[in-house]
Amino acid sequence: MGLILNIESSSTNCSISVSKNGKLIDFIEKNDPKYRQSNTIHQNILDLIKKNNLNFNDFAAVAVSKGPGSYTGLRVGISSAKGLCYALDIPLISINTLEIIAAGLRSYVKGNIISLIHAREDEFYYLVYDNKMKIIKETSIEYLNSNSFLKFYGEQELNIIGLGINICKKILKNKKINYPDSESLPSSKNMVSLSEKKFKNEDFENLIYFEPNYVKNFYLSKKK
Numbered sequence: 001m002g003l004i005l006n007i008e009s010s011s012t013n014c015s016i017s018v019s020k021n022g023k024l025i026d027f028i029e030k031n032d033p034k035y036r037q038s039n040t041i042h043q044n045i046l047d048l049i050k051k052n053n054l055n056f057n058d059f060a061a062v063a064v065s066k067g068p069g070s071y072t073g074l075r076v077g078i079s080s081a082k083g084l085c086y087a088l089d090i091p092l093i094s095i096n097t098l099e100i101i102a103a104g105l106r107s108y109v110k111g112n113i114i115s116l117i118h119a120r121e122d123e124f125y126y127l128v129y130d131n132k133m134k135i136i137k138e139t140s141i142e143y144l145n146s147n148s149f150l151k152f153y154g155e156q157e158l159n160i161i162g163l164g165i166n167i168c169k170k171i172l173k174n175k176k177i178n179y180p181d182s183e184s185l186p187s188s189k190n191m192v193s194l195s196e197k198k199f200k201n202e203d204f205e206n207l208i209y210f211e212p213n214y215v216k217n218f219y220l221s222k223k224k
Contacts, residue, residue, distance in 0.1 A: 002060030006188040009077030010069025017188035022196035063195035066094035067213030074212040091204035098127035103190040111156030118164020
């Protein structure tokens with residue numbers, strides 16, 4: 001098969017990678033707290049292609065993070081991905097940002113795993129896996145309190161990774177919670193196996209109707 005271009009722009013980390021047959025070939029990442037992906041994403045793609053002596057026609061698909069995440073970051077990444085897919089007549093693959101974060105877990109853990117992203121105040125988006133990386137709770141949103149996630153503890157400690165870990169720690173004051181990594185910025189490097197699986201399953205998006213999961217669409221009224 002051809003190459004897959006992976007684009008992750010849902011956070012401050014603008015990350016581009018090239019993969020083939022589920023293996024990472026190369027990547028470029030630039031973390032910008034001011035979310036200026038629009039100034040760098042196209043040049044990053046060109047630089048990565050030139051560095052590896054590639055051609056746009058070498059790509060069989062483009063994979064992009066679909067959120068939840070930053071409105072600005074997702075808009076830039078998905079616009080770029082759609083443009084390439086239209087121009088090259090290749091399929092678009094979308095991947096949940098929370099799955100991308102979870103795929104970057106660097107160590108084996110025994111209990112369930114929660115991948116989360118801080119939205120605002122005490123509000124978080126989260127996805128829950130067992131320790132074999134099988135999803136047991138699809139993407140949800142919750143205003144965290146000291147009793148949040150109790151049903152996911154099980155007999156083993158609960159593992160939490162993602163963005164907003166320090167805020168999470170202040171709310172969830174439970175010794176059974178393990179934080180195996182510090183802040184985990186989503187990276188295109190961790191999209192490689194996910195995009196490969198979707199490509200093989202022909203799990204593609206409709207270029208006309210596909211829309212990202214913007215953070216603003218999840219805002220709720222806080223329970224009183």
